[in-house]
Amino acid sequence: MSHSDELTKEQRGLPLQSPSYPLRLSRRTVLRALVGAGAGVLLTACGGDRLDPFASNGQPTPPPSRSADEAAGAAQPQSQVDQATSQSGEQADGGVELPEPLVYIIPSPASQGQTVLVLIEAPGAHAASLSWQGQAFSLLKSEERFLGFFGIDANAPVGPQSLGVAVWGPRGEQLLWQETVIEIESVEWTIDNIQIDGPNAALLEPAIRRADETARLPFQSSLTPQLHWLGVFDPPSDGQITALYGEQRSFNGGPIEEYHTGIDFGGETGSSVTAANSGIVSWAGRTRRRGNGIIVDHGAGVFTGYYHLSEVLQTAGEVVEQGDLIARMGATGLATGPHLHWEVVVRGITVNPLPWLQLLEFPDPFQELNPTNALTSTNLAQGS
DSSP states (O other): HHHHHHHHHHTTTTOOOOOOOOOOOOOOOHHHHHHHHHSSSEEESSSOOOOOOTOGGGGGOOOOOHHHHHHHHSSSSSSHHHHHHIIIIHHHHOOOOOOOOEEEEESEEEETTTTEEEEETTTOOOOOEOOOOTTTOOOOTTEEEEEEEOOOOOOOOOOEEEEEEEEEOSSSSSEEEEEEEEEOOOOOOOOOEEEGGGGGGGOOHHHHHHHHHHHHGGSOOOOOSBOOOOOOOOOSSOOOOEEEETTTEEEOOOOOEEEESSEEEEEETTTTTSSSSSEEEEEEETTTTTTTEEEEEEETTTEEEEEEEEEEOTTOOEEEEOOOEEEEEEEOOOOOSSEEEEEETTTTEEOOHHHHTTTTTTTOTOOOOOOGGGGGOOOOOTTT
């Protein structure tokens, strides 16, 4: 497929196909077209993040009451509406029951700090949502598949955690309401004792840390209803890794009150910092603790953050592609020397970035699925 063919396909809002590896495709023109036209490669399945499978009477909240034509027209380009009508309209109008959706949780069990990928194979379905730890959010649609990510904090409680999934058909009929349990396994993180003195010691105050988190949270917790990336992420620096995610940190001999939320790359002031994958800059600025920083929105609730920079070379709203120079390494904020602090954030939770850099562990939303690995549990929507 030529680049122009791919651009035409995405502008029309057609789903992406499974990427090949390794990928080094130019995405700047494609993303600019998406931003300018408001088109979506993957569509928000439920039109918002308010669908809760555990709403009143234990039933999921259905999509807003609209005609099938209105619902399909609002959510999909006309080409997809026509395609959906030919594939599922005959089934719905003809009284043929749609196949029961298959739900996959990858990985399960999951460990502290991991990214969890939820995939639902649901031919003919119109919408799907997920409920996890008090949050209910819509899943993205790609052809006959719905997908979504959520992160598990490095210090999340271990043990069984409840997860709910709901799927609706083209007429708003409930196809699936399913509760399952994900077992969260513990990780033995290392402990890092760090000495901070001089002016930087004041940055250890909890109030400053909270102010830093509050300032950045809105720019790394939203759900952009497209995938902007293709394939495995690249390291954002050529420097040596000097600190890993999850390290439990004690400052100046005090109690452990936080953990290292990313990976540190060593280097010299002014060293290149590049975009780990394609996306749109959601924030570029400065906080007292993180210093100069930049956040890139890769879509589907996945973000990367780059901090302690000496110079930021992009502004909010800029489209970047994988490998673009976006900043230069520094020692601003709470830093004992020049380095890059790099994070991967999934729906507001910092997760271990290493799986995003490794092909065998990458949470690939386009992977092939084996039906024998789907969840086995009772569909609570049946007989309701």
